[in-house]
Amino acid sequence: MKRTLVAMTLVGLAACSGTSSGLLGATQLTGAGSTFDFPFFSKAFYEYNKMHRGVEVNYQSIGSGGGIQQFTQRTVDFGATDVPMSADEVAEAQSGGGPVLQIPVALGGVSITYNLPGVSALRLSSSVLADIFLGKITSWRDPAITQLNRHVTLPNVPIIVVHRSDGSGTTYIFTDFLSHVSATWKSRVGTGKSVSWPAESSVGGKGSEGLAGQVRQTVGAIGYVEYAYASQNQMQQVILENRAGAWVSDAPASVRAAAAAKPNVSAQDFSIVDERCAACYPIAGYSWAVLYRNPQDRSRGALLRQVFQWLVGPDAQRMAGALDYVPLPPGIQAIAHRSLDSMRV
Secondary structure (H helix, E strand, C coil), X not given: CCCCCCCEEECCCCCXXXXXXXXXXXXXXXXXXXXXXXXXXXXXHHHHXXXXXXXXXXXXXXXXXXXXXXXXXXXXXXXXXXXXXXXXHXXXXXXXXXXXXXXXXEEEEEEEEECCCCCCCCEECHHHHHHHHHCCXXXXXXXXHHCCCCCCCCCCCECEEEEECCCCHHHHHHHHHHHHHCHHHHHHCCCCCCCCCCCCCCEXXXXXXXXXXXXXXXXXXXEEEEHHHHHHCCCCECEEECCCCCEECCCHHHHHHHHHCCCCCCCCCCCCCCCCCCCCCCCEEEEEEEEECCCCCHHHHHHHXXXXXXXXXXXXXXXXXXXXXXXXXXXXXXXXXXXXXCCCC
């Protein structure tokens, strides 16, 4: 499915009732980046506008790489990315805008989705999944797959590997997992928002919508997309074997377990993939908002801080839970609030 980069405006209707922000008059804040965050941001910013009808947030769901680029160019008030900015990216942004804050805003899993008519349950081990994306396993009737699915009739069709064609934090989380479970993947491909996909059958899709469209229209396809998107669009999802040897789905409880296994994260130490616990889903991660500590416009900066203090707090995070994310653990909420408190507005 072809997808153009269209700004997705997250605003409430002007007629919505609610109280004024008391900080600014009618104000539109802008952000761009992660498609992982879009279902949550869409609902949350709409609800915020209902409570503060003078405040609108326009968010472009263009992928983490695009969000970092627009943030660095200072064409948006904030960026969103499923992997914190690298040291080089931070240095580039700071050269034009000063110190950067990276704040955890959402927590979720990355689903492995597939298109195999008649197959409602599919199990894959970490090593088999890595070999599929490496292009070593090319058929759904490969013995490595059939042995894991003895009671499933798998079609005799080739495997089509679908990946994100844009710079994507979801890609980073997925390739970080593959690098943890496969030495071959780590040495040949590595971890990144964009990588060179080795399987000969690989095809790309732009954004979550583009990747999902490729999987839906291609029998034999396998891809990866954030759990909230997969769940809300009723996509088939693989059951994975985790590091402890247990079979788990990417339900919120298993993502919550992965986060609990590593209670302290930072922009420098953030990976929660392949955690060692029986209940842990192995492909999980946080998404991050990036803001400037010293906004050029202090009034807009104060409003931005107010919006994000609400976004990472309990009310908005309960909303995230209703949308198939996992609410940020209290300790992570506290980390986010401390970072926001350091803004000079």
